[in-house]
Amino acid sequence: MASRHLWPIISIPVLLIAMSGCGAAPPPEFLYAVSVSTTPNTVVTQLSTFKVDSSTGALSPTSTIMLGSEAGIAADPASRFLYLSDPSANAIDIFSIDPVTGALTGNGGLLLILINQPSSVPGALALDPSGRFLYYGSFISAGLIGALAVNSTTGALSVVAGSPFPADQVPSSVLVHPSGQFVYTEDVKAGSTPASGFTLVSISGFAVDSSTGALAPLSGSPFLVPVNADFAGFAMHPSGKFLYASTGIAANGILAWSVDPATGSLTVLPGSPFQAGVATSDPVLDPEGRFLYAAGATGGILGFEVDANSGALTPLAGSPFSPGTAVLNPVVDPSGRFLFAANPQNSAIAGFNLDATTGALTTLGPTSVGADPVSLTIVKAPSYF
Secondary structure (H helix, E strand, C coil): CHHHHHHHHHHHHHHHHHHHHHHHCCCCEEEEEEEEEECCCCEEEEEEEEEECCCCCCEEEEEEEEECCCCEEEECCCCCEEEEEEHHHCEEEEEEECCCCCCEEEEEEEEHHHHCCCCCCEEEEEECCCCCEEEEEECCCCCEEEEEEECCCCCCEEECCCCCEECCCEEEEEEECCCCCEEEEEEECCCCCCCCCCEEEEEEEEEECCCCCCEEECCCCCEECCCCCECCCEEECCCCCEEEEECECCCCCEEEEEECCCCCCEEECCCCCECCCCCEEEEEECCCCCEEEEEECCCCEEEEEECCCCCCEEECCCCCECCCCCCEEEEECCCCCEEEEEEHHHCEEEEEEECCCCCCEEEEEEEECCCEEEEEEEEECCCCC
């Protein structure tokens, strides 16, 4: 009988320890891969979901859905909704994220053409850190950047008054400053084609109205690119102090600017471009901002250490990593322990362990997708406790 009376006293601490352990364990992460398969008559685009093992980085497939066309993808900061732009339909699609598996459920969308929005052919997407506003660039049309308000409960979208706003050239990539005060676009020369090359001519900056999400050009914008560069992606340092851009097949390494925290204006960093003469694309930083990685045009992943004070980049020992593997669109997981990259040559996702001390990458091995991946997005699931 005595032992039966002791059970509540014993079980409560045990339960608290178990809950504490659950709270301390890394939350699940989900990786989304947009991939394309081509036959003589059709192009099929699909979006595959993978659950990331927080201990090993192994990927487990959970679901696959078919898409129309896809140019941009972004998840809200709380990882409840995923947004995809569909340029062929002039629309932005909305999906709910299952918190356990990461599987996606269609949750409607916004047909821009039906709400009298100019045919901007939406491309790249970016959400502000609060998840209140979604911004979209243009896939092919010059001079417009769109702004949408996000319903925090349903994920539904509505047009910000005055959107779309004037932009320079073709605003093909979009990112939001960590403060939420500024938005930046990579501006591709209007009329660029694959044959002529997608020339990166400038970076535009916009101030964000914190109440409405409306955009106004920053003083001095657009900020001209100081060397020859092709459109190949850009990234913001987590501190918001530095902005980096790849130069593509123009092979001028990585461009870098400092960001004025008060005005948002950009100033070219001393020493930029870094590792000139090397073709780079799709830069990404780890969550602490200690390391920057970019895909190398000749294969492998280039790694750099970031000087926290100056923003200068120094190549990591052993870089490029996995030089025999052709990769695109590297992403670092929210824990900073793993890096994944699209490997279309092998219809797979390449995985790497990321050394938190040195930044070095060690191959985990490929995960088959069954089609050619072209872009990756990784998110942290909502906490369970």
